[in-house]
Amino acid sequence: xxxxxxxxxxxxxxxxxxxxxxxxxxxxxxxxxxxxxxxxxxxxxxxxxxxxxxxxxxxxxxxxxxxxxxxxxxxxxxxxxxxxxxxxxxxxxxxxxxxxxxxxxxxxxxxxxxxxxxxxxxxxxxxxxxxxxxxxxxxxxxxxxxxxxxxxxxxxxxxxxxxxxxxxxxxxxxxxxxxxxxxxxxxxxxxxxxxxxxxxxxxxxxxxxxxxxxxxxxxxxxxxxxxxxxxxxxxxxxxxxxxxxxxxxxxxxxxxxxxxxxxxxxxxxxxxxxxxxxxxxxxxxxxxxxxxxxxxxxxxxxxxxxxxxxxxxxxxxxxxxx
Amino acid sequence: xxxxxxxxxxxxxxxxxxxxxxxxxxxxxxxxxxxxxxxxxxxxxxxxxxxxxxxxxxxxxxxxxxxxxxxxxxxxxxxxxxxxxxxxxxxxxxxxxxxxxxxxxxxxxxxxxxxxxxxxxxxxxxxxxxxxxxxxxxxxxxxxxxxxxxxxxxxxxxxxxxxxxxxxxxxxxxxxxxxxxxxxxxxxxxxxxxxxxxxxxxxxxxxxxxxxxxxxxxxxxxxxxxxxxxxxxxxxxxxxxxxxxxxxxxxxxxxxxxxxxxxxxxxxxxxxxxxxxxxxxxxxxxxxxxxxxxxxxxxxxxxxxxxxxxxxxxxxxxxx
Numbered sequence: 001x002x003x004x005x006x007x008x009x010x011x012x013x014x015x016x017x018x019x020x021x022x023x024x025x026x027x028x029x030x031x032x033x034x035x036x037x038x039x040x041x042x043x044x045x046x047x048x049x050x051x052x053x054x055x056x057x058x059x060x061x062x063x064x065x066x067x068x069x070x071x072x073x074x075x076x077x078x079x080x081x082x083x084x085x086x087x088x089x090x091x092x093x094x095x096x097x098x099x100x101x102x103x104x105x106x107x108x109x110x111x112x113x114x115x116x117x118x119x120x121x122x123x124x125x126x127x128x129x130x131x132x133x134x135x136x137x138x139x140x141x142x143x144x145x146x147x148x149x150x151x152x153x154x155x156x157x158x159x160x161x162x163x164x165x166x167x168x169x170x171x172x173x174x175x176x177x178x179x180x181x182x183x184x185x186x187x188x189x190x191x192x193x194x195x196x197x198x199x200x201x202x203x204x205x206x207x208x209x210x211x212x213x214x215x216x217x218x219x220x221x222x223x224x225x226x227x228x229x230x231x232x233x234x235x236x237x238x239x240x241x242x243x244x245x246x247x248x249x250x251x252x253x254x255x256x257x258x259x260x261x262x263x264x265x266x267x268x269x270x271x272x273x274x275x276x277x278x279x280x281x282x283x284x285x286x287x288x289x290x291x292x293x294x295x296x297x298x299x300x301x302x303x304x305x306x307x308x309x310x311x312x313x314x315x316x317x318x319x320x321x322x
Numbered sequence: 323x324x325x326x327x328x329x330x331x332x333x334x335x336x337x338x339x340x341x342x343x344x345x346x347x348x349x350x351x352x353x354x355x356x357x358x359x360x361x362x363x364x365x366x367x368x369x370x371x372x373x374x375x376x377x378x379x380x381x382x383x384x385x386x387x388x389x390x391x392x393x394x395x396x397x398x399x400x401x402x403x404x405x406x407x408x409x410x411x412x413x414x415x416x417x418x419x420x421x422x423x424x425x426x427x428x429x430x431x432x433x434x435x436x437x438x439x440x441x442x443x444x445x446x447x448x449x450x451x452x453x454x455x456x457x458x459x460x461x462x463x464x465x466x467x468x469x470x471x472x473x474x475x476x477x478x479x480x481x482x483x484x485x486x487x488x489x490x491x492x493x494x495x496x497x498x499x500x501x502x503x504x505x506x507x508x509x510x511x512x513x514x515x516x517x518x519x520x521x522x523x524x525x526x527x528x529x530x531x532x533x534x535x536x537x538x539x540x541x542x543x544x545x546x547x548x549x550x551x552x553x554x555x556x557x558x559x560x561x562x563x564x565x566x567x568x569x570x571x572x573x574x575x576x577x578x579x580x581x582x583x584x585x586x587x588x589x590x591x592x593x594x595x596x597x598x599x600x601x602x603x604x605x606x607x608x609x610x611x612x613x614x615x616x617x618x619x620x621x622x623x624x625x626x627x628x629x630x631x632x633x634x635x636x637x638x639x640x641x642x
Contacts, residue, residue: 057547059543059546059547062450086549086551087549088549089546089547089548089549090547090548090549091549094547095547097540097543097544102539102540102541103540103541103543103544104541104544105541105544105545105559105562105563106541106563106637106638106639107562107563107636107637107638107639108558108559108562116548116550116558117548117549120548120549120550120551120554121549150638150639152638152639163544166544166548
């Protein structure tokens with residue numbers, strides 16, 4: 001069997017805290033992605049989803065220590081450090097950040113910024129690179145003539161399109177989209193999602209969509225991983241997670257999402273706050289907020305299969321199967 | 323075209339500033355106690371008649387407003403007046419002083435800008451390492467050092483090796499061009515170094531903080547994600563944005579170049595503008611002071627104008 005396109009193995013991230021101590025932000029995350037596959041990575045703020053995305057690209061600040069492996073076609077791209085990582089960036093994995101306002105350099109035109117990524121990865125120089133930039137911009141719905149515009153001259157939606165065009169410039173195989181539609185209004189959000197959907201189809205891109213917004217995941221992804229307190233607590237096909245969640249957190253997360261066709265059901269919030277990650281967690285991290293915790297929850301549950309292509313980290317599932 | 327309005331507004335603003343400064347210059351020195359006459363008439367047996375004759379000669383018997391009108395009138399004709407001190411035209415005195423000052427202060431300032439930018443960028447890029455600590459503490463040290471003290475220490479350290487005063491060796495009779503240049507260069511070294519060292523710390527600190535701010539921006543993360551090399555990121559993305567606040571500072575300090583450096587010029591007996599101003603203050607030499615301050619004002623305002631225009635060129639977001 002050939003290695004999957006992207007494989008993340010036992011990824012752990014710790015941040016050094018000022019004044020001593022460490023924050024265990026990502027705790028043993030595993031997942032793999034085949035070409036063309038789309039996976040949502042959801043969870044509430046601070047659950048480690050963006051940190052996971054940055055760790056995959058080796059972009060965390062020096063205060064972070066990373067353990068685990070990130071494999072592209074079976075090759076560990078984190079092993080060789082920053083310099084070895086560089087040729088993989090943008091060519092194998094590209095990323096679109098939240099709020100494209102600051103993701104683009106304000107004093108350089110969007111054309112210059114796209115040309116630059118083409119040039120450093122030897123995808124064309126000079127006139128050829130500019131022509132390719134025009135094509136890329138057209139492919140995301142921006143007239144090629146806008147290449148000479150500065151980021152502040154474009155609307156928020158246009159900037160996000162430009163950021164996507166830039167991410168696609170070196171024809172990456174995996175695209176990580178970190179909250180790509182946050183801070184955009186609903187109409188523009190829908191356009192960007194439609195655009196991403198089309199581009200993933202056209203280019204056979206594998207997509208990791210990092211978001212807290214379940215409806216966004218539902219529009220783009222077939223698979224979803226739910227993160228809580230730095231670890232993946234459930235993963236599986238989106239409709240399975242929706243109809244038959246294997247973890248109370250997933251169930252409550254869907255219930256907290258208003259526009260997923262819940263009918264007249266009230267929107268529910270999840271009381272309490274996630275546990276602090278700068279100290280060891282006893283038992284199930286969700287236990288204090290869970291509505292169905294029981295005796296077994298003092299033991300920390302691990303992700304295990306609960307169905308076809310479906311895994312969850314909850315002791316309730318063992319009770320059902322036992 | 324973008325910015326015609328902006329440029330015109332800036333230029334008009336500069337002209338108004340110069341006019342206001344000219345008027346302030348006039349008032350300022352006349353507010354100071356004592357006049358040129360007080361000094362000159364301090365000879366034994368000075369009679370009130372001598373005093374009045376001097377007053378009349380310098381035009382100090384006229385009312386302040388009359389003096390002001392005469393001053394403005396002559397200024398428009400390019401006449402800066404005659405020095406009370408040596409009875410030479412102020413413009414001639416100033417020209418000599420500026421020619422003496424410019425090479426020394428320019429070398430010192432350029433040195434400080436170059437070294438300061440370099441160490442500032444290094445300190446920001448190597449944040450949290452001993453390199454940063456060393457760079458920042460030495461910058462702070464030099465920044466905090468009194469100029470004249472540093473000058474004296476350099477004199478103590480290099481006396482005998484390098485000339486410690488004046489601009490040229492007076493005993494070098496009829497030197498050839500290269501000989502003269504070498505002589506001048508050896509005299510320039512210590513004062514320029516003193517100036518460079520006292521100024522560079524400020525640049526280091528400002529460049530470092532501007533760089534740290536830009537290095538934390540999202541577009542730097544984007545640049546890294548694109549696979550750019552660290553030095554390319556600094557050059558093409560961080561420095562370009564960090565240059566915005568730095569440009570203003572550099573342009574402003576270039577404006578002060580013509581003012582010379584009073585303390586340094588005195589410590590090293592450098593016959594430049596700074597020393598001329600110092601002597602003119604002692605002698606209440608109004609025309610000389612007014613001339614020197616006018617020169618300083620115009621050069622600061624022009625450099626400010628250049629900074630504004632450069633800023634406009636560097637930052638595409640400025641439209642007004």
